[in-house]
Amino acid sequence: MTVTPTVYDVAERSGVSIATVSRVYRTPDSVRASTRERVLAAARELGYVPSGNARGLASRSTGVLGLCFPDYADPAADTDDDDAAMLYSDQIIRGMERAARRHGYALLIAASLQGGPESLVAKVAGRVDGFAVLARTVPTEELEVISRRRPVVMLAGPREGTDSLDHLDHIEVANEDGQRELTRHLLADHGIRRPAYIGMIEESPDVEARFRGFLDACRDAGVEVAGEPAVRVGMMTQAEGARAAALLCERPGERPDAFVFANDQMAVGALRELERRGLRVPEDAVVTGFDGIPLSRLVRPALTTVRQPMVRMGEEATDLLVQRLSGRYTGAPVSRMLPVSVVRRASCGCAEGRTQS
Amino acid sequence: MTVTPTVYDVAERSGVSIATVSRVYRTPDSVRASTRERVLAAARELGYVPSGNARGLASRSTGVLGLCFPDYADPAADTDDDDAAMLYSDQIIRGMERAARRHGYALLIAASLQGGPESLVAKVAGRVDGFAVLARTVPTEELEVISRRRPVVMLAGPREGTDSLDHLDHIEVANEDGQRELTRHLLADHGIRRPAYIGMIEESPDVEARFRGFLDACRDAGVEVAGEPAVRVGMMTQAEGARAAALLCERPGERPDAFVFANDQMAVGALRELERRGLRVPEDAVVTGFDGIPLSRLVRPALTTVRQPMVRMGEEATDLLVQRLSGRYTGAPVSRMLPVSVVRRASCGCAEGRTQS
DNA sequence: CTGAAAGCGCTAACAG
DNA sequence: CTGTTAGCGCTTTCAG
8 A cells, every 4th residue: 555556566466477467458368368357356456557657668659649839828818718718729739639539649738838958848758659849839959859759740830941840740821821811801802001910029930921921912902011010029919919009009100900910819909909099990990810719709899810720730730640650651741731711700890790611 | 860869878978877867857956067068968969858758667756647538529519610619628628737837747638438457547547646537537446446546636526425436636516506596597587487407317416416406496486397307318419408409399298498408518409409490599498508618608599507617627626636746735535616607698588798707 | 976776667579 | 378587768875
């Protein structure tokens, strides 16, 4: 009772060798039924629980897949409303878990935060057979090292061109296409002429791709805009979104007739800020987001946005990892791009309705 | 490049002993800076990733907490709408992950399915320091064995009275109170006189508690109802909910003026079935659910329900586990009951609005 | 501050 | 079908 029982204890108690105890758990059919029962009984009496660690060590595999994502807890998102606070990393978790389950794997999830030589990824990497990482969650260099040792799939954030991460499998969404289509809608169907794009200071491939889509649509429609986002925020949170909106309202010159945000969180923050200023959305200015988080449809006016297939992304990531692990696939790094869909809601002037996808 | 590098490789390459390599990762300060750098450099060059398994084995702890939940994928919930498909186990995952992160733990999640001596829990149990289980996910007996070896907290489903699981920590929600209050609302504010309760065949402590609350409220209001649920379904899915509604509509005698379901999933199914039959909700009959899943507010009419604080439940579970693990708390089994809140929406006749909680 | 040595609990050939 | 025998890669005293 004081120490945890091991195979030795079970073996002794049931009068067999430790190898047999092991077999009872790994290949039950290779042990005579009566023996098996005896072992199982002893195990039960002792309260024996096989050590996953010892197993993993001896067999060099864990039956666990991992997921690392950024510690992106937008403080303002801490509503008492659980649904609204659901971020998209939660959707990815769902997707991965479902798929992992189908393949008989469990899922280890961890958000980054700490420092030291003992970083998060390392911790996860050391306990799983393979894992997925949300882009920019961990230093590239570290990923590079780890990915030499076990399958890693990168989620979002296009593969770095000439970079060392080129041998990673990679799944992204059609950021550019989505933002282009959304912008075109604004320009063509709502007569927008002075759209302002709100991006991020830090270079994020996803955000840059979205911005390119925005520029594309503007150019195609003959709408003149700067080659740079109107504002670049530090973090894409609600607070920063509100700040950006305020900034754009107070900036000299004509106020933009559309606030095109690089993500939903910021757009939601802007919605509040504009309301505070007595501006009506979409009458006085249109607001759009990107991601399609649950909150986007709960706010008023409901947010027009581009929905990313997060759950699907998680599933694809898992499938890819499983393929790699099973050795069924050893080809060149895969780079998959998932389609997105524009969700037209009230914040751009479209009525709420079944227009959604 | 062919095999994974180990401490030995790193030690050799950096001219130190394996003990020092280990120290660099576990207690960096106990190693001279220059030595540390040398080791780290070698590790980087080699692509060294510490084995979580070996670590766990040697140190008898993993830094991982676990969560087991039922493979409860309601097929009908498989909308192409990710948000709507979000079940409450997902909320618990969120809560646990957040809390685990705060305490420096990662989270291992796994849904049940398989069989054999090698069950799910065992797998999880063997790889974590402690874990939570959604009630009735795993055989009581198995839990009993495992819980002798490491902290386990049971989620929902009240502790078994005289049963062997009495030494488990336990967190549940106020099922009875919630259902009582909701029912009272129906009776007192909406003049319901012939409410029908839809429960489950299999004995579930939670569902039974809810039913008791229902009976209580009826008795208090002087409304006569049978001492048994009007219908008991096999699984609490949308399909079964629809079937139950159909059954109650076709059953001889007066149609119920309120369908009180034991969970949201069923209620949603019923909503569709009633609509199909040309019955208006809430005018012709009132419908209520239980849980407060995201879908409940997306359906039309929006579902009046009892919201369970799922995220909070996950957090409490984690906190409890961490306390137990840190040895800070070794007292008697804790049994915590979390309050719920009635969410009045359109399906009971209350207008949609800020009446929500 | 660093090294040597002894396991942690299990799996995996290899023999019987 | 079952037992023997080596490790798997790391942590951890205990000495230096």
